[in-house]
Amino acid sequence: MAEKKLNLIAAACTSSGKMGIGINGNLPWRLRQEMAYFERLTKTPQLEGMKNAVIMGRKTWFSIPEKFRPLKDRINVVLSNTLTECPSGADHLCSSVSEAVKLLSSPPHSQTVDMLWIIGGSAVYKAGIESPCCHRIYLTRVLKEIECDTFFPEFDLEKFKLIVDPAVSQDIQEEKGIQYKFEIYENSS
Numbered sequence: 529m530a531e532k533k534l535n536l537i538a539a540a541c542t543s544s545g546k547m548g549i550g551i552n553g554n555l556p557w558r559l560r561q562e563m564a565y566f567e568r569l570t571k572t573p574q575l576e577g578m579k580n581a582v583i584m585g586r587k588t589w590f591s592i593p594e595k596f597r598p599l600k601d602r603i604n605v606v607l608s609n610t611l612t613e614c615p616s617g618a619d620h621l622c623s624s625v626s627e628a629v630k631l632l633s634s635p636p637h638s639q640t641v642d643m644l645w646i647i648g649g650s651a652v653y654k655a656g657i658e659s660p661c662c663h664r665i666y667l668t669r670v671l672k673e674i675e676c677d678t679f680f681p682e683f684d685l686e687k688f689k690l691i692v693d694p695a696v697s698q699d700i701q702e703e704k705g706i707q708y709k710f711e712i713y714e715n716s717s
């Protein structure tokens with residue numbers, strides 16, 4: 529069984545020298561176009577007729593407003609070691625990133641699931657970065673200092689190299705007076 533590659537997608541601001549991603553169980557900002565970028569990337573399979581999967585921690589799942597759960601047109605996988613059954617609306621409950629990768633890389637899912645996207649939070653991103661399947665990190669850098677209590681893990685810039693993808697704008701974006709830019713890091717090992 530060939531294991532599918534993992535992609536991570538996150539938006540992070542600077543927060544006391546770290547990469548802040550959340551505060552009080554929510555996003556620290558509301559950026560519609562940034563959200564649209566997340567939607568476009570996670571929803572669009574590379575292979576026609578297939579669907580992508582999003583893999584997230586329990587808290588990220590429950591942080592999504594109920595009316596937007598599950599994230600539509602994607603297979604929703606929730607990670608937890610305390611939940612005993614799959615949350616209502618989600619497709620699968622797994623106890624680790626590697627279990628999720630194995631599940632989605634095996635029949636029958638291997639035939640219908642295309643890209644795997646890790647969408648947070650902290651510990652799930654860390655497990656994704658440490659996975660041998662980790663391919664790319666799509667990181668939106670929010671160019672503002674904002675207070676956060678949840679952070680994106682540090683990662684090795686020797687291993688994950690900044691690349692240019694023609695499908696992703698390199699321009700500085702701006703919404704509600706907040707500037708941000710899209711970055712992509714690719715596993716070079």
Ligand SMILES: NC(=O)c1ccc[n+]([C@@H]2O[C@H](COP(=O)([O-])OP(=O)(O)OC[C@H]3O[C@@H](n4cnc5c(N)ncnc54)[C@H](OP(=O)(O)O)[C@@H]3O)[C@@H](O)[C@H]2O)c1
Pocket residue numbers: 537538539540548549550551552553554555584585586587588589591607608609610611622623624625647648649650651652655678
């Ligand atoms: N800026 C962004 O791009 C972004 C993206 C996503 C989320 N966020 C923000 O981040 C915050 C939520 O993230 P969080 O880090 O607090 O929580 P989280 O990762 O969403 O959820 C944590 C829970 O997920 C389960 N879990 C995590 N890693 C696991 C693993 N490797 N294997 C199995 N289960 C695992 C555990 O559940 P059990 O305790 O049930 O075992 C853990 O307690 C919110 O503020 C949210 O808005 C921001």
